[in-house]
Amino acid sequence: MAAPTGGGVGRRIAYYRSVVRPRMSQQELAAAACVALGTIRKIERGERGVSGTTLEAIADALGIDPTLLLADRDTARTRVHDALPSLSAAIATYDLPDDGPVRPVPELRAAVAEAARWRLAAQYTRIARELPELLGELARGYHAASAVERAELAGFLVRAYRSADAVAYKFGARDLSARLIDLMRWAGPEAGDPLLSASVAYVRTETFFAARAHAAGLRALEHALDSAPAARTTPEIAARGALHMRAAVIAGRAHDASAAATHLGEARSLGDQVQEDVYCGTAFGPESVRIHEVSVAVSLGNDHVHRALDVAREWKPPQDLPAERRSGFYIELARAQLWSGLADDAFESLKVARHIAPQHTREHLWVREDAGTLRRLKRSDSESLTNFAEWCAAT
Numbered sequence: 001m002a003a004p005t006g007g008g009v010g011r012r013i014a015y016y017r018s019v020v021r022p023r024m025s026q027q028e029l030a031a032a033a034c035v036a037l038g039t040i041r042k043i044e045r046g047e048r049g050v051s052g053t054t055l056e057a058i059a060d061a062l063g064i065d066p067t068l069l070l071a072d073r074d075t076a077r078t079r080v081h082d083a084l085p086s087l088s089a090a091i092a093t094y095d096l097p098d099d100g101p102v103r104p105v106p107e108l109r110a111a112v113a114e115a116a117r118w119r120l121a122a123q124y125t126r127i128a129r130e131l132p133e134l135l136g137e138l139a140r141g142y143h144a145a146s147a148v149e150r151a152e153l154a155g156f157l158v159r160a161y162r163s164a165d166a167v168a169y170k171f172g173a174r175d176l177s178a179r180l181i182d183l184m185r186w187a188g189p190e191a192g193d194p195l196l197s198a199s200v201a202y203v204r205t206e207t208f209f210a211a212r213a214h215a216a217g218l219r220a221l222e223h224a225l226d227s228a229p230a231a232r233t234t235p236e237i238a239a240r241g242a243l244h245m246r247a248a249v250i251a252g253r254a255h256d257a258s259a260a261a262t263h264l265g266e267a268r269s270l271g272d273q274v275q276e277d278v279y280c281g282t283a284f285g286p287e288s289v290r291i292h293e294v295s296v297a298v299s300l301g302n303d304h305v306h307r308a309l310d311v312a313r314e315w316k317p318p319q320d321l322p323a324e325r326r327s328g329f330y331i332e333l334a335r336a337q338l339w340s341g342l343a344d345d346a347f348e349s350l351k352v353a354r355h356i357a358p359q360h361t362r363e364h365l366w367v368r369e370d371a372g373t374l375r376r377l378k379r380s381d382s383e384s385l386t387n388f389a390e391w392c393a394a395t
Contacts (some may be wrong), residue, residue, distance in 0.1 A: 001084045009055065010044040010068045010282040014060045017044075020033060024062075033062035054128055066125060066359045069191075077362070080171050083128035087164055088176055088383035090135040093226045094157075094183055097139035106151060110143060112156045116281055120322035131164045140186075152189035162188070162203055162281055166324075170363045174210050181207060196241040198228045205246050214254035222245040231270060238279035241270035245284070245292045252299025260296050266294065276321070283322050291317060293328045298332045301339070306338035327357035331364055338370050343377055347385060352386070362392045369395055 007161055017024045026044070030037040035054055042048040043058075052056070059066040095103040105109070111134055118126045138160055142153040161184045168177040181204050188200045201224030203381035209215025224243055251259035267289050276285025288309060297307040312333050319325040334349035350371060353361040361367050372394035388394075 007049055008046055009069050013040075013058055013062075014044045015338040016064055016068065016183065029061055031057065031075075033057040038326045042051065052125075052129065056123075056378045066123070067362075069107075077171075079125050080128045080167060080355070080359075083132065084173055084176065084373050085167070086132040087135075087168065089166075089177075090132040090139075091161075091176075091179060091183060095143075097136050097143065100137065100140060102141040102144065103136055104150070105141075106150065108138065108153070108156055112163075115160055115280075119163045119166045119281075120278065120283070120324055122327065122360035124170060124325040124359045124363075127163055127167050131160065134158055135164065151192050153188045155193060155196055157187040157386050158184050158191060158196055158200060159185065159281060162199070165203060165206070169206050169210075170360065172363070177210070194227075194229050195239045195280050197236055198224060198243060199282060201228075202242055202246050202282060205250060205268070206248065209253070211298070212253075214250050215256075217250045217258065218247060218254055218259060221250065229285055231273075234274050235279055236272050237270050238277075238282070238284040241267050241274070242279070242282045242284045244270065245289060247291060248296045249299055251302075252296045257300055260300060264289075264293065278322065283325050287317060287321055288325060290315060291325060291332075293395070294329060294332045294336070305315050305336045305339050308333060309340060312336075323357040324360050327360050331366055334370055335366055337382070337389065338373060343374055347374055347388070350374075350388065356392075364392075367392050367394075 004386075005268060013029075015321060016031050017026070026040045027037055029035075029261040030040045033040075033054075039048070039054070040058075043050050043054075055069060056066050059069055071105060102108075109305050115127060115131060115134065118124075118130075138153065146223060161180045165177050165180040165184070168174075168180055181200070182202065188197045198225050200220065205217050208214060208220065221243055225240065225247070228240050228243060229236045231240045244263045248260045248263035248267060251257075251263055268286075271284065271286045271289040274285055276283070276287045278284075291367045294308040294311050297304045297311075317329050319326075328350045330353035334353070337346040337349060339344075350361070350367060355366070371385075371389040371392050375389045375394060378385060
């Protein structure tokens with residue numbers, strides 16, 4: 001049964017509650033979302049509207065992205081773009097923040113951690129709405145903090161800037177993304193945490209991807225590896241492993257197969273020493289390394305693409321990996337399948353990516369390019385391909 005395409009938000013909620021999540025009653029949904037049962041009933045009957053906060057609480061309870069509940073899918077994209085000026089204003093005043101309250105450190109720590117979870121789950125509308133205020137509050141706290149607390153607050157700023165950057169970069173605001181990375185590089189040394197500095201180097205690679213300066217990006221990552229702590233503790237192993245994963249991909253984009261193989265081998269060796277988890281904001285472990293094998297194969301192209309197909313035949317990313325990373329696997333796989341003449345398989349992979357993380361998939365340049373190619377190759381195919389191409393604004 002296909003998801004309803006009309007009938008409003010209430011009908012979509014009812015569908016995902018009763019079909020995608022069998023045996024989830026209205027009472028169970030109300031309890032999981034912390035929303036009154038009467039409210040759920042009225043929303044599903046179309047008797048009342050639903051605020052953004054309530055919509056996201058319901059989506060969280062259903063285990064889906066909020067955009068799947070929106071009758072107008074363009075609403076999410078518009079809300080993100082509308083929030084970008086507020087995000088820009090918040091970082092423009094990083095050194096002269098507006099006056100206002102500052103929560104205690106434990107509450108700020110929890111808020112920053114929650115923003116990181118939204119990033120990993122590709123919940124970009126939520127980040128866009130909440131981060132401007134949080135960044136202002138963190139800036140106030142940092143500048144008013146004692147010497148003892150300032151280092152920890154600097155670390156909070158780095159992590160919050162990273163969550164904000166996910167929105168800026170994914171939605172094409174590359175100048176804003178570059179500015180956020182500059183602020184991460186400013187605040188990182190203030191935190192006095194070399195593992196956080198390694199995390200900043202990992203994120204900084206976005207600027208090299210955006211500029212297609214792949215060789216320079218590889219040099220920057222290799223410099224970061226030279227500066228990173230030795231791999232003794234689990235967090236240190238993960239930090240170095242993540243840098244090697246990133247270096248392997250950008251080496252592939254630079255068509256340096258030897259460097260890509262070397263860095264991927266190092267990442268694989270380090271990944272085998274730790275459990276899959278999120279370390280300093282980055283998912284790392286054997287499963288993440290395997291996903292990057294696909295990414296490296298696609299980056300190298302030509303005779304290497306078959307390796308991506310080989311991985312996918314043997315393995316699929318488990319459900320407990322972050323949504324952003326899992327959807328990325330299927331986006332990369334779709335490109336490998338398309339290049340290999342497997343158009344139907346490529347479209348299936350793109351649909352899986354959309355199901356996992358709609359916002360991440362919709363804003364991905366490769367998705368737009370590949371959906372456009374598929375539509376040109378299969379002009380007489382089903383309406384679903386046309387709908388998908390229009391959904392992601394295929395090129």
